[in-house]
Amino acid sequence: MTKQEQVKAIFIEEAGEIIEKLDVNILRFEENSADFDLLNEIFRGVHTLKGNANAFGFTRLGEFVHHFEDVLDHYRTTRDEIEECQLELFVNSVDVIHEVMTCELDQLPYLPDTYPECLAKIKTLMAMKKGDVVLVGVQETPAAFNDLAAEFAEFPTMPMDMSVENSIKKHQDSRKDGLNLYRIDLTLDNDCYKRGFDHILFLKLLAEKAVSIESFFDMGAIASIDQFSHDENGIKNVCIIVLTPLTSEEIGGNFEYLFDHEYRITLISPAVVAPVEAESKVIVQEIQEAVQNAQKSVSKNTSAAAQTGAAAKSTIRIDTFKLDELFDSVGELVIAQNFIAQNERIRSIEDESISRTIETLSKITKRIQDRVMSLRMVAIRDTFDKMKRVVRDTSKKTGKALHLNVLGEETEIDKTMIDSLSDPLIHIIRNAIDHGLESDAAERQAAGKKVEGNITLRAYHKSGSIVISVSDDGRGINKEKVFRKAIERGIITGDENLSDSQIFGLIMQLGFSTAETISDLSGRGVGLDVVKTSIEKLRGKIEIESVEGEGTTFSMLLPLTLAIIDGMLVRAADEIYIIPTLSVVESFRPEREIVHVIKGQGEFVSMRGQHIPVIRLSDVFDLQTEHLEPWDGILVCVETEAGRIAIMVDELVGRQQVVIKPLGKSLAKLREISGGAILGSGDIALILNVDELRPLIEAAHG
Amino acid sequence: MQFDGDALTIGLDMSMEEIREFEQFVRPRLEYLETIEAEEGALLHSSALLALLVSLKRTRSALKIPFLERGLMASETYGTVHWMYHD
Numbered sequence: 001m002t003k004q005e006q007v008k009a010i011f012i013e014e015a016g017e018i019i020e021k022l023d024v025n026i027l028r029f030e031e032n033s034a035d036f037d038l039l040n041e042i043f044r045g046v047h048t049l050k051g052n053a054n055a056f057g058f059t060r061l062g063e064f065v066h067h068f069e070d071v072l073d074h075y076r077t078t079r080d081e082i083e084e085c086q087l088e089l090f091v092n093s094v095d096v097i098h099e100v101m102t103c104e105l106d107q108l109p110y111l112p113d114t115y116p117e118c119l120a121k122i123k124t125l126m127a128m129k130k131g132d133v134v135l136v137g138v139q140e141t142p143a144a145f146n147d148l149a150a151e152f153a154e155f156p157t158m159p160m161d162m163s164v165e166n167s168i169k170k171h172q173d174s175r176k177d178g179l180n181l182y183r184i185d186l187t188l189d190n191d192c193y194k195r196g197f198d199h200i201l202f203l204k205l206l207a208e209k210a211v212s213i214e215s216f217f218d219m220g221a222i223a224s225i226d227q228f229s230h231d232e233n234g235i236k237n238v239c240i241i242v243l244t245p246l247t248s249e250e251i252g253g254n255f256e257y258l259f260d261h262e263y264r265i266t267l268i269s270p271a272v273v274a275p276v277e278a279e280s281k282v283i284v285q286e287i288q289e290a291v292q293n294a295q296k297s298v299s300k301n302t303s304a305a306a307q308t309g310a311a312a313k314s315t316i317r318i319d320t321f322k323l324d325e326l327f328d329s330v331g332e333l334v335i336a337q338n339f340i341a342q343n344e345r346i347r348s349i350e351d352e353s354i355s356r357t358i359e360t361l362s363k364i365t366k367r368i369q370d371r372v373m374s375l376r377m378v379a380i381r382d383t384f385d386k387m388k389r390v391v392r393d394t395s396k397k398t399g400k401a402l403h404l405n406v407l408g409e410e411t412e413i414d415k416t417m418i419d420s421l422s423d424p425l426i427h428i429i430r431n432a433i434d435h436g437l438e439s440d441a442a443e444r445q446a447a448g449k450k451v452e453g454n455i456t457l458r459a460y461h462k463s464g465s466i467v468i469s470v471s472d473d474g475r476g477i478n479k480e481k482v483f484r485k486a487i488e489r490g491i492i493t494g495d496e497n498l499s500d501s502q503i504f505g506l507i508m509q510l511g512f513s514t515a516e517t518i519s520d521l522s523g524r525g526v527g528l529d530v531v532k533t534s535i536e537k538l539r540g541k542i543e544i545e546s547v548e549g550e551g552t553t554f555s556m557l558l559p560l561t562l563a564i565i566d567g568m569l570v571r572a573a574d575e576i577y578i579i580p581t582l583s584v585v586e587s588f589r590p591e592r593e594i595v596h597v598i599k600g601q602g603e604f605v606s607m608r609g610q611h612i613p614v615i616r617l618s619d620v621f622d623l624q625t626e627h628l629e630p631w632d633g634i635l636v637c638v639e640t641e642a643g644r645i646a647i648m649v650d651e652l653v654g655r656q657q658v659v660i661k662p663l664g665k666s667l668a669k670l671r672e673i674s675g676g677a678i679l680g681s682g683d684i685a686l687i688l689n690v691d692e693l694r695p696l697i698e699a700a701h702g
Numbered sequence: 703m704q705f706d707g708d709a710l711t712i713g714l715d716m717s718m719e720e721i722r723e724f725e726q727f728v729r730p731r732l733e734y735l736e737t738i739e740a741e742e743g744a745l746l747h748s749s750a751l752l753a754l755l756v757s758l759k760r761t762r763s764a765l766k767i768p769f770l771e772r773g774l775m776a777s778e779t780y781g782t783v784h785w786m787y788h789d
Contacts, residue, residue: 060776109778110743116772160786193718199749203780213781217749219756220786225732227759230725230750231718238749242781 010317011052012105018045019098024385024401026094027392033082043072049097054173058104059212060111061097066170067122069094074129086125092118107508160218160239161276167214167241168268179211183266184240189259190232197258199238205254212243320415323375330372331564337365338680373560377412380459380468383421384409387457390426394433401441402433402453411459413466417538417558421468424531428554429455430468431528436472436552447549449473462557465540465582469555476548486512497610502643504544508532536691539565539580539674541639557582567662567677567687569653570636572617573625574686578658578677579647583638583690587652592631605635605646612637615693616648620672625650638690645693656680660687703727708736714769715747725754732762740769745777752785 025042029035046069053062072090075082082090092114099112164183171181184206186199199217207213221236244251248267255263340346341362346354384406391404415420437453438444444451456471477638479500486506487494498506506512510529535542540558559565559582567578568587594606595614603614614635619623628650635646658677667673674689703724704711711729712724728735738755746752755770769775776782 039771060782063782113742115776117773118709120773163784163786193748193750200746203783207779207781210781215781217752217781217785219753222753222756222760225729225757226761228754230721230754233750234753234757235749322741352745354708 006292008056011056013317015049015052015101018049019094019101020382020386021045022049022094022097023389024382026091026390027385030087030091030392033087036079038074038626039072039076039652042473043069043076053104057211058101060115060448061100061104063170064093064100064115064119064235065097066123067119067126068097070126071122071129076128080129089118089121089125093122114618129223134545137168160216160237164239167216170465171212171214171241171243172268178245179243181268182242182244182248183268184242185264185266186238186240186262187236187264188233188238188262190234192233192262193231196506199235202254206240206242206251209250210242210244210248213240214242215240255259286645287443318375327372327376330369334369334657334659335678335680337361339682342680373564374412376415376479378415378418379409380411380413380418381409383418383425384457384459385430386422390429391433400433400437400439400453401451402437402455405454406454407456408459411461411466413558414457414560419649420534420538421556421558424534424556425468425470425504427528427531428556429457432470432472432474432552432554435474437474443475447475466558466560467555469553471551471553473551476550477504477507477546477552478548479546482506496643498643499610499652501543502543504546505542507544508542541582564657565687566655567658568619568636568655569679569685570634570647570649571651572621572649573623575621575623576653576679576683577617577634577649578685578687579638579657579690580687581655583640585637585639585644587634587636589633590631590646591636592629595630605630605631607637610644612644612646614646614648617688618648620693640691640693642691642694645690647688647690647693658685658687706742709736709739710737711739711741713741714744714751716751718748718750721751721754722750723760728758732758732765735762735765737766737768745779746775746783756785 014362019252022042022045025038025045029038029042032038040167046065047331050062050065052068053059053065074080078524096112096114098119099114102108103111168183184202186202188197188199189195192198199215203213203215209361216239218239219235219239222234242251248265251265255265261422268331341358346358388404388406391402395402432455433453438447438449441451444453451616454471454473456469458467458469458471460467483492483494483503483506484500486492486503489509491506491509491512492498508528508531512529532542535556535558538558540556542554543557544552545555546552560581565578566581568581568584570577570579590605596604596606596611598604601613604611605614606612614630617623628648629646633648633650634652635648636652637644637646655689656679658679660675663670663673663676672689675687677685677687679685703713703720710728713720716724728738738758752770755767759767759770761766771784774782774784
């Protein structure tokens, strides 16, 4: 990567952060539009973004944020009251910034549909605030001009000269070495179309070699339809401002077939725009600062070792790839340390200093592991902040008044998981608002609840896992209805002995939906199963609790990190397997009386009124072992997608944090295994995918 | 070009011949046309179409032409194009 590319990559990352922050701040400001400190913060974000965008040639983004910044600047300095429709415009503007940024990054030739409309509204608002532009429909005009006013009541009229001047100023500010700025005036004759010339054709030619191009069509002389002829040019003047590496001669080459009086090319030197240099100096300075900041960041990355402690800032940016490498190395270190700590020959050495050294090594390794783990951990606040927007939009769309409670924003979670968590969370929240909350205020009042619904977003730690829950105080889930629907859909037969949680879990099966109406928010029966799959990919699971009439809670239980899991080590024959502790409900040696064999269905163990199928690991993996009866072995009861199962093993070995290692291509096909791990002894153990362990009889038919 | 009752949807990338046909089509129907929509994604091919739309709007102010009312078009092919109405 060249230094220029590195600088650009840093800009992109920083711009992304600024936009994310804008997203959050604009919603906070919408809640309290008298908070001018917050408005200042928003302004500063937009200001920085403008400088950066222009510096890196993202002119379309630069133009938009330039105008948005003007509006924000107006309000922060005048402290004018901001009306609701203007707040809506601010929120929409941040959306447009988001979308334009994507267009810029993907180098898309087009812009989002909302771009011109939103930009026009911003310009109009600003022009009205400045008094430069008056909506003709409301201006005081002589009677003679009233017809025209009525005709164009919707259009703000910006004097063309002023627009051109602004454009020149803007381009002048972002001009770089090797680029020339031209003003080209096209005054084509009436017969230009018949001669094969068109203003648009020249724009296309110029744009091919331009860094930036902006044009202004003066349509003031266009006649009404009775005097109009499509093949006669009625456009008086088209002014083009173009920033390009081309010379005047090269530019002139585009117009060589026009008459001399039909075009005029003016090279604009910096001196020409001297009268407006005060503001442009500021912008140039911003751009310089942006480039300098980005370059500083690059040098931080490339020569971090050379920095002295005094000169270094408190934070540095590190490529996540490097973090992953560090994380892998720490995994190896943990394995090596376990090997030393558990090696019988080393442990047999009766030397206090060696024992102490091993103990110290163990402590240091644990500390390094914790520190490195923490590098990947980020507070879930940003994700929750994004959800505020989802709640706001869904509330507006459904017309349901609601209050969002957010708890545990400081809870930290692996950054890799954060990225995959947004979509499931959005779906669950929309589902909670759309289907969880009562459809209208009357229904809530009849149930003795406040008109305003409550959605609670919460994150917390629980037994070595992270739980993220979404609760609503709506109508709750009708258990019987879910059960009946599941039978109708053929998801269950009805003979199953399912717990409440398992019944609620049925709503996350593919194609299941009890919603009476389908909305564009949720309820198509294709969402919750995707949510479930997404969470399972993160090695997590979803639990649903619901009380009819009181509300529902969806809890996503996630591991602390994707790279290390807490596992229960078990032995079957001479092999060690790892069961993720998150799935384990309990382990026990069963009494002979509670084990039953049902003909054609295999072995079952009765637990608290439930018949749980027994799965012998030795059968699953075809291990050569003595055939033990269940009451001679150990059963580990685990929760799976299809309900609980009891895995029969010979021995419980222990519990351990294990570093997950991917399996090779051949083993990856084994659905019963989700990964491998190197144990302290140096041996390899396979991690069980409990959802794929099925009773032998079922597996044989499946 | 698609005509649906009182709404007309046109492509912006019309050739001069298509603009002529559009002009002939729209002249007798101008009084009852409510909206002229532009197809998504297409780019203006000729300034003659822009001029025709302005002329239609000037003739009948109640006619809605959302594309024209935006006042600008931004694309990689032509940059940002603004159009101005004033005397």
